[in-house]
Amino acid sequence: MDTAVIPISNLQLAFTVLLVLIAGGISAFLRLGLLRALVWGTVRTFVQLTLVGYALVYIFKINNFWLVLAVITLMCYVAAKTAVKRTPNVPDYPTALAFLSLLASTYLAGSIVTGLIITPDPWYEARIVIPIFGMILGNTMNGIALSLDRLYSEVRSRAAEIEARLTFGATPWEAAHSTVREALRAGMTPTINSLMVVGLVSLPGMMTGQILGGADPRDAVRYQIVVMLMITAAVATGCLIMVGFSYRKLFDRDGALQPFVRQSRK
Amino acid sequence: MLFNFVHLSYTLGTDRIREVTVSGSVDGGAVLVVRGPSGAGKSTLLRILARLQTCISGEVLLKGRSWREIPGTEWRSEVHYMAQKPVIFDGSVADNLAVPFESRVLREKKCFDREQAKAYLEGLMLSTPGFMQQDARTLSGGEAARLVFARALLVGPSVLLLDEPAAPLDGKSREAFYRVLTGWLKSSGRVAVLVSHDGDHKYLERFSFLDITV
Numbered sequence: 001m002d003t004a005v006i007p008i009s010n011l012q013l014a015f016t017v018l019l020v021l022i023a024g025g026i027s028a029f030l031r032l033g034l035l036r037a038l039v040w041g042t043v044r045t046f047v048q049l050t051l052v053g054y055a056l057v058y059i060f061k062i063n064n065f066w067l068v069l070a071v072i073t074l075m076c077y078v079a080a081k082t083a084v085k086r087t088p089n090v091p092d093y094p095t096a097l098a099f100l101s102l103l104a105s106t107y108l109a110g111s112i113v114t115g116l117i118i119t120p121d122p123w124y125e126a127r128i129v130i131p132i133f134g135m136i137l138g139n140t141m142n143g144i145a146l147s148l149d150r151l152y153s154e155v156r157s158r159a160a161e162i163e164a165r166l167t168f169g170a171t172p173w174e175a176a177h178s179t180v181r182e183a184l185r186a187g188m189t190p191t192i193n194s195l196m197v198v199g200l201v202s203l204p205g206m207m208t209g210q211i212l213g214g215a216d217p218r219d220a221v222r223y224q225i226v227v228m229l230m231i232t233a234a235v236a237t238g239c240l241i242m243v244g245f246s247y248r249k250l251f252d253r254d255g256a257l258q259p260f261v262r263q264s265r266k
Numbered sequence: 267m268l269f270n271f272v273h274l275s276y277t278l279g280t281d282r283i284r285e286v287t288v289s290g291s292v293d294g295g296a297v298l299v300v301r302g303p304s305g306a307g308k309s310t311l312l313r314i315l316a317r318l319q320t321c322i323s324g325e326v327l328l329k330g331r332s333w334r335e336i337p338g339t340e341w342r343s344e345v346h347y348m349a350q351k352p353v354i355f356d357g358s359v360a361d362n363l364a365v366p367f368e369s370r371v372l373r374e375k376k377c378f379d380r381e382q383a384k385a386y387l388e389g390l391m392l393s394t395p396g397f398m399q400q401d402a403r404t405l406s407g408g409e410a411a412r413l414v415f416a417r418a419l420l421v422g423p424s425v426l427l428l429d430e431p432a433a434p435l436d437g438k439s440r441e442a443f444y445r446v447l448t449g450w451l452k453s454s455g456r457v458a459v460l461v462s463h464d465g466d467h468k469y470l471e472r473f474s475f476l477d478i479t480v
Contacts (some may be wrong), residue, residue, distance in 0.1 A: 163318060164353035168421055169343025169371035255338040256318045 005213045056130070065124045072110075072133045076102045079141040086145035089152040091260060097245055101144055105238035106136045109230040117226055135206065135227055136234045139191060143235035144242040147187025151243050154179045155250050159262050172251040180247050187239035191232050198228060267291040267327075269345075269425050269457050274324035276314055278307045285322070286311075290476045292425075292457040297447075297470050300461045302478035308461040309350065311478070312427040315459065316347030328424060329455070339371045346423035350430050352410040359405075359413060360398040366421045376422060386416040389446040391439055407434040412443065419450055426450075426458040432466055444469030 020042050027034040059067060080099035087093055110133045114120065120128040155162060158179060165175035173180075198204060199221075203211075206227055210220035250258055270291030278284045286307045292298040300308045313319040315326060317338050326333045326345075333341055343366075355365050360380075367378045387393055390412040405413060411434045418426060426447075432440045448471055450456060460466070460473075467473050 160349065160351065160353045161355060164349065164355075165365070165369065166318065167316060167342050167347045167349075168366035168369050169339045170369035171339055171371075174369050252320065254317055254320070256320070259319070 056126075059130065060127045063122075063124075063126045065122075068124050068126050068129055071126075071130060072106070073103065075134060075137055076106060079137050083141045083145040083148075086142070087149040087152070089149050089156070089265070091152075091265075093148075094246065094249075097242060098144060098148075101238045101241035101245075102137060102140055104241055105140050105234040105236075106133055108237055109136050109234035112233075113226060113230045132227075132230070136231055139231040140234045140238040143187040143191060144238045146190070147183045147239040147243050148246055150186035151179065151183035151246055152250075154182050155247075155257075155261055156265075159257060163257055163262075166256060172248060172255050176247050176250065180243055183243045183247075184239050187243070188232075188235055191235045195228055195232065198224070204228075268294040268455065269326075269328055269459075271315065271326040272324060274311070274314065274321055274326065276307065276310060276319075276321040276324075278305070278310060286478065287324075288476065288478060290459075292459065292474070293472075294455055294457060295451050296472040296474065297451070297458045297460050297467075298476055299467050299470070299473050300459060300476045300478065301463075303480055306478040306480050308478060309429050312347055312429050312459060312461060315425075316345055316427050317341050318347060339369070343369070343371050343375075343421060344423050345425040345427065346418055346421050347427040348414060348418045348429060348431060350433070352407075352414040352434075354402045354405070354410055354414070357402060358398065359400050359402050362402045362413060363417050363420060366417060372421065379420065383416060383420055386419050386446065387413075389442060389449070390416055391442045392416070408436065408439055411435060412439065415443065415446070419446070424455055424457070426456075428458055428460045430461055430463065432462070440466075441469065 020038065024035060024038055026032070027038060059071060077099055079102050080095050083098050084090075084093040084095065110129070113132055114125075114129050115123055118128055118132070155176065162175045162179070166172075204224055204227070207217075207220045207224040210223060211217055250261055252258055270289075272289050273287055274289065275285060275287045278286060284307075288311060290298055290300075300311060302308050310319065314321045317333065328336070328341075328344060336344070355362050360383075363383045364378045366372050367376075384393070384398075387397065392409060392412055402410070402413065411431065415431055428447075432443050435443055444466070447458065448469070451458065451472075460470075467475075
């Protein structure tokens with residue numbers, strides 16, 4: 001296997017406009033009102049990815065430990081900020097806590113992968129570390145958003161039960177632990193489900209990329225296994241930190257439910 | 267006085283505009299009947315007494331001890347609030363009666379007494395065969411109201427805070443309800459605070475009124 005990446009020239013890339021036209025044609029024909037979003041999304045895809053491409057070339061060339069650290073931390077911050085859009089049930093989304101849980105879970109899983117499994121040289125090799133951490137982050141972001149959202153919606157819909165448990169002398173944990181479990185399950189289920197169907201229903205993007213890049217599919221599969229399992233570990237830790245710290249905020253210092261939980265959503 | 271509250275101030279509604287200040291006290295074995303028009307803050311008062319909600323100022327004393335000296339979990343099992351809408355958990359009637367004993371504070375004091383539970387249910391006219399095994403979610407409104415009352419008694423509080431507990435009950439079951447409540451109050455160190463629109467005090471032996479005006 002010595003087939004390298006077949007490069008895409010500018011002209012060839014320009015042909016992707018055809019693909020946009022297909023989606024645009026459907027939207028225009030059925031008046032879906034998506035045309036503006038489609039055009040804007042296409043432009044952003046081109047601009048963002050082109051910039052990232054150049055930035056990565058630069059970062060890979062410098063390959064400095066502190067720069068890698070800074071880039072990953074920045075990625076965590078952006079992910080923490082973005083996750084808020086996926087939590088319609090959470091009135092005061094805790095960006096700082098999201099950042100903390102993403103940072104901790106990503107570094108935990110990422111360090112195991114780069115330090116123990118892939119072991120690049122140097123161990124902070126940007127070409128390996130940044131994509132690996134990026135993949136972990138994208139999935140963990142969705143996981144924590146899902147679990148936090150579920151925590152709030154469950155607590156709201158079961159406020160009467162939780163409060164009844166409080167009247168039996170339950171601590172906030174005793175009153176809410178089944179809800180906390182439900183929230184963790186919600187955050188982790190998509191990842192665990194993807195472990196079941198991977199390779200059967202879909203070829204994951206990373207593996208596809210490696211194969212297109214000329215890698216032996218058997219090697220690509222090994223990487224994919226590592227990636228799937230590291231994502232699972234990171235999602236589990238991320239959700240645990242997120243929900244573990246968040247559930248207490250649904251109660252006041254005296255251990256009673258916060259008033260907003262019992263009120264209608266604003 | 268077994269249970270009293272002094273200059274308890276709290277606001278009503280989400281806009282928190284109206285402020286209410288009340289004081290009251292109950293002696294052992296008696297019932298404090300809270301009266302007032304809808305929206306006067308009767309339910310809110312009960313929730314504050316149970317420490318499910320905060321107030322602006324004031325103090326509540328149980329057997330002479332301030333609520334500041336007692337942790338929330340212990341307080342809430344001693345000053346037990348029964349919500350207006352009966353809260354039913356997934357599972358059978360027996361499961362529902364045992365739910366309170368999942369909390370540590372209560373487990374340290376006592377364990378679930380099935381015989382006692384049966385006795386309460388019988389007093390409340392809920393002793394049809396197989397009732398304990400029935401799915402609690404399928405109970406009628408009146409049955410659910412009496413089930414949660416039996417559960418509240420099993421919690422074994424000193425103070426029962428009852429928010430229109432007999433509203434879904436008709437003639438005979440309402441009488442049974444108050445008979446059980448009166449019997450429960452006969453043991454020493456027990457009081458109840460009762461919110462009630464209607465003339466239910468006629469079923470009570472020892473009671474006093476607390477009127478909240480708008």
